[in-house]
Amino acid sequence: MDSSSLLGQLIEAFRCLPGVGPKSAQRMAFHLLERDREGGVQLSSVLQAAMERIGRCSVCRDLTEEEVCRICANDRRDSSLLCVVESPSDVLAIEQATGFQGRYFVLMGRLSPLDGVGPAELGLDELASRLRDNPPEEMIIATNPTVEGEATAYYLQRMAQKSGVGVSRISHGVPLGGELEFTDQSTIAHAFSSRQLVAEK
Amino acid sequence: MDSSSLLGQLIEAFRCLPGVGPKSAQRMAFHLLERDREGGVQLSSVLQAAMERIGRCSVCRDLTEEEVCRICANDRRDSSLLCVVESPSDVLAIEQATGFQGRYFVLMGRLSPLDGVGPAELGLDELASRLRDNPPEEMIIATNPTVEGEATAYYLQRMAQKSGVGVSRISHGVPLGGELEFTDQSTIAHAFSSRQLVAEK
Numbered sequence: 001m002d003s004s005s006l007l008g009q010l011i012e013a014f015r016c017l018p019g020v021g022p023k024s025a026q027r028m029a030f031h032l033l034e035r036d037r038e039g040g041v042q043l044s045s046v047l048q049a050a051m052e053r054i055g056r057c058s059v060c061r062d063l064t065e066e067e068v069c070r071i072c073a074n075d076r077r078d079s080s081l082l083c084v085v086e087s088p089s090d091v092l093a094i095e096q097a098t099g100f101q102g103r104y105f106v107l108m109g110r111l112s113p114l115d116g117v118g119p120a121e122l123g124l125d126e127l128a129s130r131l132r133d134n135p136p137e138e139m140i141i142a143t144n145p146t147v148e149g150e151a152t153a154y155y156l157q158r159m160a161q162k163s164g165v166g167v168s169r170i171s172h173g174v175p176l177g178g179e180l181e182f183t184d185q186s187t188i189a190h191a192f193s194s195r196q197l198v199a200e201k
Numbered sequence: 202m203d204s205s206s207l208l209g210q211l212i213e214a215f216r217c218l219p220g221v222g223p224k225s226a227q228r229m230a231f232h233l234l235e236r237d238r239e240g241g242v243q244l245s246s247v248l249q250a251a252m253e254r255i256g257r258c259s260v261c262r263d264l265t266e267e268e269v270c271r272i273c274a275n276d277r278r279d280s281s282l283l284c285v286v287e288s289p290s291d292v293l294a295i296e297q298a299t300g301f302q303g304r305y306f307v308l309m310g311r312l313s314p315l316d317g318v319g320p321a322e323l324g325l326d327e328l329a330s331r332l333r334d335n336p337p338e339e340m341i342i343a344t345n346p347t348v349e350g351e352a353t354a355y356y357l358q359r360m361a362q363k364s365g366v367g368v369s370r371i372s373h374g375v376p377l378g379g380e381l382e383f384t385d386q387s388t389i390a391h392a393f394s395s396r397q398l399v400a401e402k
Contacts, residue, residue, distance in 0.1 A: 016240030039217030
């Protein structure tokens with residue numbers, strides 16, 4: 001495709017989207033041009049507004065176009081529970097799946113010294129002042145169970161303990177609907193070692 | 202997701218793209234917001250320009266932001282060969298795969314009376330005047346081998362014959378690298394019946 005034409009530029013621009021290769025980008029461009037110009041115009045204007053106006057919540061660091069996000073601004077949310085997650089999509093996943101009515105803190109990443117991501121980049125100073133000035137009863141750690149997520153969880157746990165805040169961690173193990181046979185070894189090993197007693201003998 | 206927030210609107214807007222469901226739309230929105238704002242701004246401005254400025258070539262009906270597309274405007278292309286295709290993506294596919302140096306005519310669809318697509322919608326009047334005023338030696342029909350594409354091909358063939366223009370059709374059969382075992386029955390039947398003699402006895 002001639003990349004100096006507007007069509008070529010459009011196809012190239014779609015490649016900034018995750019999971020979009022040359023063929024999908026072509027398909028997207030032709031679809032909008034041939035069948036959905038209105039949708040294309042709408043996408044372009046919403047995208048522009050979003051890129052310009054969406055920033056971070058000054059309280060929880062989640063993405064929002066307001067100074068303070070709707071969850072933080074909602075007086076009815078329970079301030080005694082604080083859930084710490086890695087990214088805004090985790091907030092969305094928890095909101096959609098659970099009835100959690102507490103508050104969040106979004107790290108926007110995980111500790112990864114080799115990539116230059118330390119406590120400061122994750123806003124852990126802000127979290128520390130929040131734990132000190134406005135301590136919750138319980139801090140729920142919901143980082144991902146990867147090596148870096150675990151290291152981050154350990155760091156968070158020590159922070160909370162220093163501030164005298166209770167800490168919990170969401171459970172990990174065999175997913176519901178999953179089968180042992182098709183579950184990876186480390187998950188099975190973890191599920192086995194963190195088994196819970198359901199009846200005393 | 203709260204659809205009144207800008208983030209919710211952005212996720213919704215991405216759904217106008219083909220093959221993008223709620224989860225991919227979320228992933229796209231978060232990717233641009235967290236990791237590639239520049240790409241998002243670029244996509245938004247190119248998209249707006251493309252939706253506003255890309256129209257149809259007045260000669261071949263292909264998509265272009267000019268009055269006449271680059272292929273039609275190129276004097277070195279061979280006017281004695283005219284390839285008729287259903288859509289702009291077919292032009293792109295032929296340009297990328299072959300060394301074809303002739304000209305194109307883009308139907309932007311195929312005959313489909315039930316959907317209200319007749320000869321006028323496909324610009325066949327324009328094609329007829331082109332065949333009359335500036336006849337090529339050969340018209341190559343490259344519509345898709347679907348029921349409607351075949352009907353369109355038959356119609357085109359009759360038009361060309363009326364104008365005394367030679368007609369050819371790209372070949373159909375077992376794709377290169379394909380295996381008979383995994384090729385559908387109608388393709389095998391077609392390949393069989395349109396077999397070509399490679400040596401006289």
